[in-house]
Amino acid sequence: MSLFLVNRYLGDDEDGVISKVSHSQALLTKLQQKVKQKQKQSLAKQRERTGEEETEQQEVPSETKDEKRSSEKHQQQKKKKKKRKSTAGVLLDADSNSSEPAGKKKRKGAEDKKQTSQESGQSVVGVSPESCRCETEREQEVEEPNKDSSAATGFRVLGGFESRPVHKAKRVLPQWLAEPDVIHRDIKCNLVPVSSVSGVSAQLLRKLEANGIQHFFPVQAEVIPAILEGAQHGFLIGRGGYRPRDLCVSAPTGSGKTLAFVIPVIQVLMERTVCEIRALAVLPTKELAQQVYKVFASYAEGTPVKVVMLGGQRSFAAECASLSEQRGSVRCSTADIVVVTPGRLVDHISKNPGFCLEHLRFLIIDEADRMIDSMNQLWLSQVLKAVYCSAAGPEDRTLFRRTKPACITAASLSPGQMPLQKLLFSATLTQNPEKLQQLGLHQPQLFSSVHSPSSSMTPAEPTHKHEHFDFPQGLTEFYVPCTMNKKPLLILHFVLYLKLRPILCFTNSRETAHRLYCLVKLFGGVQAAEFSSRLSPGERKKTLKDFEKGKIQLLISTDAAARGIDIKDVKCVVNYDAPQFIRTYIHRIGRTARAGKPGLAFTFLLRIQENNFLRMVMDAGSPGIQRQLVKPECLKGMEKQYEVVLQELADVIKDEKSRH
Ligand SMILES: Nc1ncnc2c1ncn2[C@@H]1O[C@H](COP(=O)(O)OP(=O)(O)OP(=O)(O)O)[C@@H](O)[C@H]1O
Numbered sequence: 001m002s003l004f005l006v007n008r009y010l011g012d013d014e015d016g017v018i019s020k021v022s023h024s025q026a027l028l029t030k031l032q033q034k035v036k037q038k039q040k041q042s043l044a045k046q047r048e049r050t051g052e053e054e055t056e057q058q059e060v061p062s063e064t065k066d067e068k069r070s071s072e073k074h075q076q077q078k079k080k081k082k083k084r085k086s087t088a089g090v091l092l093d094a095d096s097n098s099s100e101p102a103g104k105k106k107r108k109g110a111e112d113k114k115q116t117s118q119e120s121g122q123s124v125v126g127v128s129p130e131s132c133r134c135e136t137e138r139e140q141e142v143e144e145p146n147k148d149s150s151a152a153t154g155f156r157v158l159g160g161f162e163s164r165p166v167h168k169a170k171r172v173l174p175q176w177l178a179e180p181d182v183i184h185r186d187i188k189c190n191l192v193p194v195s196s197v198s199g200v201s202a203q204l205l206r207k208l209e210a211n212g213i214q215h216f217f218p219v220q221a222e223v224i225p226a227i228l229e230g231a232q233h234g235f236l237i238g239r240g241g242y243r244p245r246d247l248c249v250s251a252p253t254g255s256g257k258t259l260a261f262v263i264p265v266i267q268v269l270m271e272r273t274v275c276e277i278r279a280l281a282v283l284p285t286k287e288l289a290q291q292v293y294k295v296f297a298s299y300a301e302g303t304p305v306k307v308v309m310l311g312g313q314r315s316f317a318a319e320c321a322s323l324s325e326q327r328g329s330v331r332c333s334t335a336d337i338v339v340v341t342p343g344r345l346v347d348h349i350s351k352n353p354g355f356c357l358e359h360l361r362f363l364i365i366d367e368a369d370r371m372i373d374s375m376n377q378l379w380l381s382q383v384l385k386a387v388y389c390s391a392a393g394p395e396d397r398t399l400f401r402r403t404k405p406a407c408i409t410a411a412s413l414s415p416g417q418m419p420l421q422k423l424l425f426s427a428t429l430t431q432n433p434e435k436l437q438q439l440g441l442h443q444p445q446l447f448s449s450v451h452s453p454s455s456s457m458t459p460a461e462p463t464h465k466h467e468h469f470d471f472p473q474g475l476t477e478f479y480v481p482c483t484m485n486k487k488p489l490l491i492l493h494f495v496l497y498l499k500l501r502p503i504l505c506f507t508n509s510r511e512t513a514h515r516l517y518c519l520v521k522l523f524g525g526v527q528a529a530e531f532s533s534r535l536s537p538g539e540r541k542k543t544l545k546d547f548e549k550g551k552i553q554l555l556i557s558t559d560a561a562a563r564g565i566d567i568k569d570v571k572c573v574v575n576y577d578a579p580q581f582i583r584t585y586i587h588r589i590g591r592t593a594r595a596g597k598p599g600l601a602f603t604f605l606l607r608i609q610e611n612n613f614l615r616m617v618m619d620a621g622s623p624g625i626q627r628q629l630v631k632p633e634c635l636k637g638m639e640k641q642y643e644v645v646l647q648e649l650a651d652v653i654k655d656e657k658s659r660h
Pocket residue numbers: 212213214215216217220251252253254255256257258259426427563564565566590594595
């Protein structure tokens with residue numbers, strides 16, 4: 001059954017009773033006569049030129065025979081077609097369907113040609129009877145298979161099922177991702193005096209200097225003015241202006257991204273008149289939230305801005321109490337900036353009536369790529385619902401009226417309203433537009449330090465196959481070929497003989513981390529600690545503090561400490577287990593070589609891992625990873641003790657298992 005019915009204009013019906021069949025026959029005869037006429041004319045011209053009368057007299061009848069034969073066939077063909085059409089009960093659509101088989105298309109093309117010439121009344125000069133015949137034969141050839149199936153079912157099968165080469169779609173980046181605002185890579189050579197960035201108050205400048213910061217790092221010099229500028233023109237209430245662009249910042253680990261949002265957010269909120277939650281910083285883990293809270297609190301000290309941390313360290317009731325207080329009959333907010341983990345955030349939105357986000361101006365998403373991956377927790381949609389809930393409410397809060405952002409029109413911008421600006425930060429920000437799209441960014445602007453083919457491309461060009469990331473300038477990468485049973489000896493060799501301490505050592509599981517920790521402890525001579533979800537949040541906090549104070553020489557950790565953790569003076573990172581993903585590698589090694597300082601990163605590689613790992617690292621844009629061999633003789637002296645320790649370790653693990 002055809003999908004479309006196309007009524008064709010078949011010419012004027014003289015008496016209105018001529019059937020379609022007789023009409024098309026009449027047309028055909030007309031056409032044939034015209035062909036004959038034309039042929040006669042051309043032959044006459046030829047004769048005149050050549051004077052070969054006799055040949056012409058013989059040729060004409062033979063041609064006429066051919067024509068007759070051809071027109072007979074043609075008519076038979078037409079009749080057949082009509083019959084088939086009436087069987088199907090519908091008129092066929094003459095538009096060629098792109099998914100039709102090639103044979104079918106050819107046939108339709110032939111039909112179309114004829115149809116067009118019939119409709120327009122044009123002569124068929126140039127279409128020889130021979131070619132007509134050939135087309136007709138081709139039509140017959142291609143029609144046969146379909147004829148049976150349509151006759152049997154009464155339905156006409158649309159669409160073709162033959163295989164066609166499918167071209168791979170080329171990846172195209174949106175303009176904002178392909179052409180970012182470039183951040184200088186070299187921290188040391190591109191320092192900007194803090195006083196030269198306009199818009200930062202004298203109070204904050206004094207704070208910066210008191211904390212030993214005289215210059216802004218490149219990411220700060222780019223992003224701070226951008227946020228301040230957006231705030232100046234972006235407060236729509238009473239001032240007019242526009243909705244500020246959402247910002248995405250991709251800069252290496254340890255390049256100072258935290259201050260790039262802390263300083264401008266405090267600066268903007270310092271000018272507030274009422275205390276309401278205006279900024280929400282969401283971080284993936286408690287440790288990171290705690291770290292960012294500390295930076296916010298330190299710079300907000302002495303200003304009217306109040307910072308609250310919601311990370312689950314305190315009871316829910318205590319957290320609620322820190323967010324608001326009762327003044328007479330009114331409940332007042334006691335927080336301007338809230339630093340929170342996604343889980344706790346959702347808890348407060350759903351269970352704490354005093355948690356109001358209707359005045360939210362900044363939504364800061366740190367470690368944004370990780371946060372996008374946790375988007376299935378739906379925390380973002382809950383935040384947006386809480387932000388725009390006054391728009392759906394019955395009260396007419398004209399001053400803070402907020403509507404969900406839609407297309408920008410004159411009407412949508414009037415009356416002005418408080419905008420919500422999203423600020424995304426990561427050392428490994430995804431370039432996948434589909435993932436970023438989940439965040440619903442408004443005219444996003446990207447600040448990036450990645451100078452790779454993928455970022456310098458025009459949007460029309462296909463991107464590089466692998467994502468490129470920026471590695472810290474002061475970092476030197478090594479890999480150490482080894483076997484599984486030599487790994488513990490190697491790490492002991494690093495701490496005891498190479499004296500590369502403090503070392504932050506990463507394993508792929510908490511079991512391995514614990515086993516290695518027990519082994520090192522049994523071996524003796526090294527101040528070691530473990531850091532994983534085996535420990536309570538309190539124990540983890542204390543461990544990080546001790547490590548920072550230099551009380552721990554070897555911290556054996558899972559990826560719980562891989563992201564964002566800023567521990568000063570970590571000289572060396574060791575990947576005891578090779579990371580499976582490039583992002584994990586970049587964050588792990590980024591715990592050293594921070595703030596422009598030098599650092600070393602070693603990865604222990606089994607022979608089987610070497611090729612894949614090295615390719616992964618080089619594809620990501622590493623400036624180079626060197627091979628570092630540790631001679632077996634270097635480990636010989638520890639082997640005897642190691643054998644003894646291994647036996648003791650088996651007993652310890654067995655004992656632990658029996659206790660749990
Ligand atoms: N302008 C500056 N001058 C000197 N030190 C700075 C400056 N800005 C930041 N730092 C220091 O640099 C270190 C790294 O900063 P921060 O933690 O913000 O890095 P990051 O880019 O967020 O790293 P990551 O991606 O690993 O989270 C911190 O110890 C911070 O105090």
